[in-house]
Amino acid sequence: MKLFIKFVRDLKQSIGQFAAFVAVVAVGAFFYAGLVTYSDNLSSYTQAYFKEHHVSDLNVYYSHISKRDLADFSKLEGIHNIEGRYTFDAAQDFEDRKAALTIHSIPVHNQINTPALLEGKLPSAKDEILVDSHYAKAHHIGVGDPIQVRVNEKQVMFTVSGLGENAEHAKKNDIQDHENYGFAYISEAAISAVADGIIYNEIIIDAEEGYDIDELGRSIEARSKQKQLPYLSQVSKERMFSYSKLQETIYNNGLMSKVIPFVLFVIEAMILFLAMSRLIDSQRNQVGMMKALGVRNSSIMLHYMGYPVLAGIIGSIIGCAIAAGVFVPFVTASNARAYALPGITFQLSVFSVIPPILFSSAFGVVACYLSGRTILKERAAQAMRPKPPKKMNKLLIESVPGLWRRIPYSYKLILRNIGLNKSKALASSVGVVVSTVLLITAFGTQSALLKVASQIEAAYDYDLRVDYALGTAADSVELPPGIQSSYWLSTLPVEFLKGDAKENAILIVTEEENKLIHFLDEHDNWIQLENGGVLVPQSYADKYRIAEGDIVKLQFTAPELQQKTVEMMVASISAQYSNPSFYCTPAYLKSLGIDYSPTSLLVKANSGADLISVRSYFEQDPQADTIADRNDLKKSADYILKQNSFVFIMFIICAVILSFGAIYTISSINIYERNRELATLKVLGYQKNKINRLIFLENMILTTFAVIAALPVSGYMFTLIIGALSSSHQQIPDQLDVGIMLVSVMLAFVLTALSNLLLRSKVSKIDMMGSLKSY
Numbered sequence: 001m002k003l004f005i006k007f008v009r010d011l012k013q014s015i016g017q018f019a020a021f022v023a024v025v026a027v028g029a030f031f032y033a034g035l036v037t038y039s040d041n042l043s044s045y046t047q048a049y050f051k052e053h054h055v056s057d058l059n060v061y062y063s064h065i066s067k068r069d070l071a072d073f074s075k076l077e078g079i080h081n082i083e084g085r086y087t088f089d090a091a092q093d094f095e096d097r098k099a100a101l102t103i104h105s106i107p108v109h110n111q112i113n114t115p116a117l118l119e120g121k122l123p124s125a126k127d128e129i130l131v132d133s134h135y136a137k138a139h140h141i142g143v144g145d146p147i148q149v150r151v152n153e154k155q156v157m158f159t160v161s162g163l164g165e166n167a168e169h170a171k172k173n174d175i176q177d178h179e180n181y182g183f184a185y186i187s188e189a190a191i192s193a194v195a196d197g198i199i200y201n202e203i204i205i206d207a208e209e210g211y212d213i214d215e216l217g218r219s220i221e222a223r224s225k226q227k228q229l230p231y232l233s234q235v236s237k238e239r240m241f242s243y244s245k246l247q248e249t250i251y252n253n254g255l256m257s258k259v260i261p262f263v264l265f266v267i268e269a270m271i272l273f274l275a276m277s278r279l280i281d282s283q284r285n286q287v288g289m290m291k292a293l294g295v296r297n298s299s300i301m302l303h304y305m306g307y308p309v310l311a312g313i314i315g316s317i318i319g320c321a322i323a324a325g326v327f328v329p330f331v332t333a334s335n336a337r338a339y340a341l342p343g344i345t346f347q348l349s350v351f352s353v354i355p356p357i358l359f360s361s362a363f364g365v366v367a368c369y370l371s372g373r374t375i376l377k378e379r380a381a382q383a384m385r386p387k388p389p390k391k392m393n394k395l396l397i398e399s400v401p402g403l404w405r406r407i408p409y410s411y412k413l414i415l416r417n418i419g420l421n422k423s424k425a426l427a428s429s430v431g432v433v434v435s436t437v438l439l440i441t442a443f444g445t446q447s448a449l450l451k452v453a454s455q456i457e458a459a460y461d462y463d464l465r466v467d468y469a470l471g472t473a474a475d476s477v478e479l480p481p482g483i484q485s486s487y488w489l490s491t492l493p494v495e496f497l498k499g500d501a502k503e504n505a506i507l508i509v510t511e512e513e514n515k516l517i518h519f520l521d522e523h524d525n526w527i528q529l530e531n532g533g534v535l536v537p538q539s540y541a542d543k544y545r546i547a548e549g550d551i552v553k554l555q556f557t558a559p560e561l562q563q564k565t566v567e568m569m570v571a572s573i574s575a576q577y578s579n580p581s582f583y584c585t586p587a588y589l590k591s592l593g594i595d596y597s598p599t600s601l602l603v604k605a606n607s608g609a610d611l612i613s614v615r616s617y618f619e620q621d622p623q624a625d626t627i628a629d630r631n632d633l634k635k636s637a638d639y640i641l642k643q644n645s646f647v648f649i650m651f652i653i654c655a656v657i658l659s660f661g662a663i664y665t666i667s668s669i670n671i672y673e674r675n676r677e678l679a680t681l682k683v684l685g686y687q688k689n690k691i692n693r694l695i696f697l698e699n700m701i702l703t704t705f706a707v708i709a710a711l712p713v714s715g716y717m718f719t720l721i722i723g724a725l726s727s728s729h730q731q732i733p734d735q736l737d738v739g740i741m742l743v744s745v746m747l748a749f750v751l752t753a754l755s756n757l758l759l760r761s762k763v764s765k766i767d768m769m770g771s772l773k774s775y
Helices: 004-012 015-052 067-073 133-138 188-193 215-224 241-281 284-292 298-336 349-375 380-384 409-420 422-459 538-544 586-591 608-619 628-675 675-683 688-725 738-758 758-766 768-773
Strands: 058-065 079-085 087-093 099-106 116-120 128-132 146-153 154-165 181-187 200-207 232-238 462-467 481-498 501-510 534-537 551-556 567-575 580-586 598-606 622-628
Touching: 004 015, 004 298, 015 241, 015 298, 015 349, 015 628, 058 079, 067 079, 067 200, 067 215, 079 099, 087 200, 099 188, 128 567, 133 154, 133 181, 133 688, 181 188, 200 215, 215 232, 241 284, 241 298, 241 349, 241 422, 241 628, 284 298, 284 349, 284 598, 298 349, 409 598, 409 688, 422 628, 422 688, 422 738, 462 608, 501 551, 501 586, 534 538, 534 551, 538 567, 598 608, 608 622, 622 628, 628 738, 675 688, 688 738, 738 758
Parallel strands: 099 181, 128 154, 501 580, 534 567
Antiparallel strands: 058 200, 058 232, 079 200, 087 099, 087 146, 116 154, 128 181, 146 154, 462 598, 462 622, 481 501, 481 551, 481 598, 534 580, 551 567
C-alpha cells in the first residue's frame, strides 16, 4: 500500500513527464489501430464481396457470337459456369457536358458478375435499365426516371428500373469520376434495340476452383479459331482494371499498416527505454530507502515497472479512441471516393488496443529491469548515499592558451557539466537524434507525395489521348486539321519474369520520336527512348537489381501473342512514380518478331482554339472509344494528393508529438538529476532567469550536436522507410531536399525551446533545503 501511495505521489510530482509518456504511446497506437483497421476491413470485405457476386475469372471478347456458339464453350474443361452478354459504349448528353456509359446486357438467369441492387429492381422489359447508383446520384437520376442515351448516333430511350453497383466496376477509372463515367445494365430483350438482333460480343467465365486461367484462355482461343469465330481478345480477373486496382490498394495499405506503426513503435520504445533508464537512476537514493525499510527487490522492481505499464495502457486506449474518432471516419470517406463498395464499413476492433499495450509495456518493463537490476544489487546503505563525485578531467578547450579565460562563467558551467556527464549527455542527444530523424522522415514522405503528384503533369505534354475501339486499324484513322503533332502507342499486358519471380506488368510501345511523353531518371534528368532496347521502371530496377545493359525477360499474356516470351536489352531506367510501365519502340518490338498494332493516339493541338475543334472531331468519330485531356491528368494528380495527404499529414503531426514527448521527458529528467547543483546556484545568488538561461543554453547545445549527428542517419532511415513502402507497382521518391532538412532541424530547435519554456516552473519549485540535504 505504501508503494502505491509513493507511486501516486511520483505521478503527481511528474505529471507533465507522465503525460509526455502517454502521448508517445498514443501516437503509435493511433497509427497502428487506424491503418490496421483500414487494411483488414478492406481486404476481408473485398474477398467476401467478390465471392458473393461471382466476379468472372475470364472475359473473352468477340465481334459477335451466338447462343449456340456459347453453349459449345460450356463443354470445355475448367469452366464451372459461362454466360454471354452484349457490351457497348453509349453517351448521355447534358446541358454542360457529355457523360460516357458502359452498358452490359444481363442474362436471364444471371449468376456471374451479379449486380448489387440498392433500389428498385433488375431490368426485365425491353425499355428498362439498371443504372450505376453513384452516376445516378451525380446526375440526380432516380428509379422510374426516363433516360436517353446515344449509341452510334442513335438515340435510345430507357426507363430506370433500379439503381445498383457491381464488383466488376468497383473502380471505374484512376480518379473514380462519377460525373463523366458510369455503367448500366439492360435486359437481353433490349439488345435488339442497339444491335442487329439478340447477339453477344462478350462471354464471362467462372472457372473451376484452382484451374489454370492461362490454360483455359488458350483453350478458348483455340476453340474460337477452330470454329472460325471473330475472336478479339481476353482479359483475366487479375488484369481487370477494377480488381487489379483493389488488390494493389490492399497490398500497399498492408505495407503501410506494418511499416509506419513499426517505425513509430521502435522510436517509442527507444524513448521509453532512455527515459525509464534515466528515471530509475535518478531515484537510486529512494531505492536505497525502500530496501532499508525491508521492501523486497521484486516489489521495488514491480513498483517502477508499473509506471510504463500504466502509461502504455492509458496511451493505447487514448490512441485507439482518437483513431476511432478521426482516422476511421477519414478512411471511410477516402474509400468512398476511391471505390464503389456498397455497405462497406470500417470498425475499429477492441482487440486493436492489445498490441500497442503489449509492445509499449514490454519495452518499458525491459528498460526498468535493465536499469534497476544494477541498483538493486547494491546494499541499502550504499544506494542511499549519493554517488561519489566523478573525477573531472581537463577539457580539450581548456588546453587552448587564453581561450578558457575569455569564456563566461555560465558557459564554463555548461561545458564542464557536459564533460562530467558524458553518458547522460549522450543519452539526451540520442533522444533528440531520434526525434530529428523522425521529423525529417515525416516531412520527407510528405514531400515525396507532392513529387509523385507533380510528375503526372510534368511527364505528359499531350492535349488529348484518344483510345480506339478494339480492331481499329491505324491506317483507317483520319486526323483533323489544327494538330501540331501526334504519336501512336499501344499498351500490351505482359508478365515480368526473373528466376522464380513473376509479376503482372504493362509494356507501352510508342515511337522513338514521341515528344509528348517525357522520361526522367532518378535524378530528374531527361532520357530518350531508343530503338536498341527497353526502358525499365526504376521500381522494378530497385526490386530486382536491374542495371542498364542487363537482359530482362517479358512474357506477353495477350492470347493473340500466344504467350510469347522475349528477352530485351535494358536501354535506360526511368523514374515513374505513378503506374510504372516498360517502354519500347515499334522498331525494337519488330526486331523481336512481334507486330505492332497501335490502339491509342496522343495529340498536341496548335492552339487552344484548335483544341476545341480537334476534340469535337474525335468525339464524333465512331471508332474513338474514350478521350482524355490534360484536365484528367490534373484531376489524377489532385486525386493522389487528396487520397494520401491525410495519412502523411497525420504522420507529421505524430512525429512532432513524439519528438516533443522525447525532448520534454529527457529535459525534465535532466533537471531532476541536477536538483542539487541548481539549488547550490540559487543559494549562491544566481537569479532564476540566469538558471533558466543556463539550462536553455545547455539543451540547445545538446540539440545542436544531436542535429548534426541526425542528418546522415536521417538520410539512411528515410531510404529504409521509403524502400519498405515501395513495391514494383509503386515507386516513391527517396531523395531528401535540403529545404526539408532545414525545416525539420528548425522544428527540433523550436520543440527544445518549447520544452524549456514549459519546464521553467520546475526550476522555480526546486526545494533548496531538501536538495542540499542530499549531499
